[in-house]
Amino acid sequence: MVKVIISGIMGRMGQKIAQIAFQDKDVEIVGGVESPDCAHFHQTVGEVIGEQIDAPIVSDLSEIIDRGEVIIDFAGNTEAVLGHLRLAAADKNKKAMVIGTTGFSEDQIKEIKQLSQDIPVVLAPNMSIGVNLLFKLVEEAARALKDKGYDIEVIEMHHRFKKDAPSGTAVKLVDILRKETGINRVVYGREGIYEGGRPSDEIAVFALRGGDVVGEHTVIFAGMGERIELTHKAGSRDIFAKGAVEAAKWIKDKPAGLYDMMDVLGLK
Numbered sequence: 001m002v003k004v005i006i007s008g009i010m011g012r013m014g015q016k017i018a019q020i021a022f023q024d025k026d027v028e029i030v031g032g033v034e035s036p037d038c039a040h041f042h043q044t045v046g047e048v049i050g051e052q053i054d055a056p057i058v059s060d061l062s063e064i065i066d067r068g069e070v071i072i073d074f075a076g077n078t079e080a081v082l083g084h085l086r087l088a089a090a091d092k093n094k095k096a097m098v099i100g101t102t103g104f105s106e107d108q109i110k111e112i113k114q115l116s117q118d119i120p121v122v123l124a125p126n127m128s129i130g131v132n133l134l135f136k137l138v139e140e141a142a143r144a145l146k147d148k149g150y151d152i153e154v155i156e157m158h159h160r161f162k163k164d165a166p167s168g169t170a171v172k173l174v175d176i177l178r179k180e181t182g183i184n185r186v187v188y189g190r191e192g193i194y195e196g197g198r199p200s201d202e203i204a205v206f207a208l209r210g211g212d213v214v215g216e217h218t219v220i221f222a223g224m225g226e227r228i229e230l231t232h233k234a235g236s237r238d239i240f241a242k243g244a245v246e247a248a249k250w251i252k253d254k255p256a257g258l259y260d261m262m263d264v265l266g267l268k
Contacts, residue, residue: 001026002252004245005068007033007084008075009048009057010041013100016241017072018049024245031064032057035080061087070096070248076163078104082111089118096254098122098247100240102168116258120251124261125168127243131217132261134232138173138219141228142180145221150228151198152177153220157208165207169217177203177219 004021008014009032021027032045036059046053058064061071061084071088073081081101088095102125104112112123126132142152154177156170166174166188174186185202215234220227234240243261250264262268 001028002249003028003030003067003069004248005029005031005033005061005064005071006045007061007071007073007081008101009045010034010038011074011076013074013237013240013244015048016237017074017244018045018053019051020238020241021072021245021248022049022051022053024249026249027245029053029055030067031055033061033064033075033084034059035075035077065093065095068095069252070098072098072100072244072248074100074244076101078108082108085112085115085121089115094119096120096248096251098124098244098251100124100127100244102171103164113258117256119256120254120259121257122247122251122259122261122264124243124247124264125172126215126240127247127261128232128234128239129243129265130232130239131169131234132243132265132267134217134219134230135172135176135262136267137230139176139180141219141221141230142177145223145228146181148223149200150221150223151200152181152183152203153222154203154205155208155216155218155220156206157210157213157216159212159214160209162209165209166205167207167215167217169215170205170207173217173219174203174205 006014021029029045042048042057045055075081088097154170154173156167187204218231220229247264
């Protein structure tokens with residue numbers, strides 16, 4: 001059994017992860033972390049999800065870090081996540097982490113990579129099985145269609161409350177496309193006049209926001225006379241929560257290093 005602490009426990013994903021983890025016989029929730037502005041609303045994780053769980057909720061991870069083996073972090077603040085990661089990587093703690101928060105800067109990603117030399121870390125912008133299969137399919141399609149005259153567009157849509165744009169999943173898709181095609185020019189939306197039409201050496205990304213859309217991602221390979229579209233649509237946050245819990249169980253005894261859901265799911 002793996003003992004987990006859930007950071008961002010009162011957020012949409014935090015609550016869903018707690019519900020899924022509570023139902024898993026191989027997982028024990030031993031604590032929750034929330035921002036100081038919200039932590040006082042509930043004393044225990046059980047109060048948040050309506051179950052009998054006497055695991056405390058605190059605003060300072062250091063108060064309960066000794067209780068857990070793996071920290072699942074979906075906090076909405078990237079600096080808060082980095083603070084948790086530094087604490088987990090400290091010599092006196094050495095706790096594994098699963099990070100689903102998105103919107104990290106390049107410098108923050110560098111620090112995550114550095115700290116993962118001391119503890120095992122799963123960093124994934126999207127933890128669903130289907131999305132990670134999409135990553136694999138996009139990789140294979142981009143490799144097969146490279147230099148064959150196909151224009152590449154990425155479209156994503158999420159609910160109106162999502163903070164970052166484009167989504168972490170879209171950023172990951174673009175990273176895969178750049179690596180496989182060698183195209184480095186990325187544009188975000190379009191406006192104005194394109195003299196001579198669309199350049200062939202660019203990838204365009206469009207971020208749509210509205211309503212309560214959980215998450216949709218499409219990669220379009222548009223050729224002359226045909227078009228290939230690879231799409232994933234999420235109907236429930238359960239798929240992300242299940243992936244996070246599976247990642248926590250998988251990483252418990254792994255050596256230090258930076259992993260992603262492709263590792264967890266054995267897709268590499």
